[in-house]
Amino acid sequence: MSNARLPSFRFLIGFEAAARLGSYSRAAEELCISQSAVSHQIAQLEEQVGQPLFRRKGRGVELTVSGRLLLDSVGKSLDQIRSGLSRIETYMDDSLVTLVCPAPVVKGWLQPRVDRLLQEHPALCPIISIDETARYIDEMDVDIAITREPLKQRGVLEVPLLDDELVAVVRPDSDGQPAGMLCLETDLTSDRIGPFIREHFGNLRRLAIYDDPRLLLDAALRGHGVALLSRLLADEALRSGQLRHLAAYPSLPLGTLWISRTEGEPRLPLVRQVFDSLLAYSKG
Template sequence: MRIPSLKLLQGFEAAARHGNFSRAADELCLSQSAISHQVQQLEQQLGQPLFRRVGRGVELTVAGEVLQQSVRRALDNLQGGLGRIAGYMDPGLVVLVCPAALAQGWLQPRLAELRRALPQLSLLLSTDESARFVDEIDVDIVIADRPLQQPDVMERRWLRDGWLMAAAPELAQRLAALPPERQPSEAGLLCLEDGFTDARAGELFRAHLAGFRRVGIYDDARLLLDAALRGEGLACLPKLLAAEALADGRLQAVAGYPAVDGAQYWLARIQGQPRAAIVAEVYAWLARQTEEA
C-alpha cells in the first residue's frame, strides 16, 4: 500500500487528537473544509472510514485508533530527528572523535582553555572509535592511535602516550619509602587487560611487576583510573589518562620503574578547506599541543 502524504497524515492526526475538525483546522492554519477534504482523501486511499460523527465533533473508528497510534509515533520520531538536525546547523559545531581515556584524562581539563580561544565553539565530543571515517558531514576531526590512511584526509603524528606507575597519595608515599622489590608486599596491582599484550608494556609486566598480585584488571581505562584514585592499589596507567589527577595531586607517580612508551596518537581532518573555518582552528589548536608538550 502506498504511504499517504505527510499533509494528509498531519490533518488526520490533529483532527483525531482534538476530536473536532474546526479545532484541527485552527491548529494547522487551514479551513475546516480543507481538513474535512484531507480526511476524506485519506479514507479513500485506505478504503475504510476513520471517523464517525458524534454531535458537533467526531470520534475515531477502530481503524482510526490504530492509525492514530502509528501516525503519532511517526510524527514524534520525525520531530525528534528535526531537533537533532538543528544542532548540526550551529556554525560553531565541530565533531571530534577521540578515545574515551584520552578525552577524560587529557582533553576534558583543557576544554575551558579551548573555549576561551574559540568562544563560538560548540564541540560535539564522541568516544565512538568505530566512527573513524572523516567526512564533511558527520566527523570533522579524529584523534586515533593509528593513522587513518584515508584518501583526501590530512593527518599528522600527535601526542605520544606512556605507561606510568601511580597511586593515591597515602599509598604512593608508603611505597616510596620501600625499594621496588618490597613494594608487592604493600599493595596489589591495578592494570589494563590490554597492557599484557602491549608490545612495550608487556616487558614491564613480565619483569618489574611480576611479583605483584593483580587485584584489578580492567578493559576500560576510566575504571582503572577510578580504582587508583580510590586507593585500591598501585596502578599501571597511561600517562595521558592520569595527567589531570597527577597535576592536581589526587595521584602521585611512584618512582623506581622504567619509563615505557605507550600509544602514538594521530590527528586527522579533511584535506583542504574544511566544512567550516572553526574546524581548521580547532585542528590547529590541537596540533599546537604537541609543540607545547
C-alpha cells in the first residue's frame, strides 16, 4: 500500500467510529448516516488496503490484527485534527488572550493584578499559563509572554518589564534574632546564589529547603523562619504587610523580566491593550 493513494477521509472516519464503538449501527448513529453507508465505506476501505479490518462478534464487530494496526495511526491522526480544530475555535474567540509567565511571577505579581486587568478590559478572559516551554509568540498558542530572558524571536516586540532581586523576608510578628533560614534547593546549588547565601546567611541554621518557590513563600507566611525569596514572588505579601523585608541583610539582583507580543498589530486589539496595561502596572 506504500505506493497507493490515501483512503478517503470519509472512509477513515467511519472506520474509526466503528472500531471505537464496536458496532456499525452505533457508528452510523454517531455519524448520522445509515448503517449500510458505514458498511459500504468500510468494505471500500478494506478493498483499498487489501486486508480485512473487522470480524463479526455477536451483534457487533471487533478489529482484526490489521484493523488494530490501522486504528493506532488513524486514531492518533484524528485526535490531532480534533485538537487543531479546538485550537482554531479558541483562536476565534475574541475575548481570549493567552499569557505565559513564570509561576513565581504569576503567584506574586500578576495574579494580584488580574482583578484590575478585568476591570479595565471587561471583555477579557485571560488564559494564564506557567508552561514556559510554550513561551514562543505565534498568535495561536501564546499572545503575550513574560520571560526571564529576551526571546530574540523574529517578528516579536519585547521590552523590559520588571527587575527582580533575591530578598530576605520574615513575618512581621517575628521579633528578635531570626530562628533560622528557609531557602530553595536550586539557590543553594547555584554557582551565583549559593556563595551569596553562604557569605551573608551562613550564621543562620537551615530550617527547611524547598524545591518550589511557592512552597517557600507559604512557609514564610506561616512564620517558619527567614525566607530568601524573589521580590516579585513576595510582592503581594510585602505590599499587604503579611511579610516584611529584612533590610539588615543584603539583596541580590536576579535580572530583568521581559514582556513580548507579536510586532505590529496583534491578532486582536485586546492583546495590545493587555500588553500596555501590564507595562503600566510595572511602573506603578
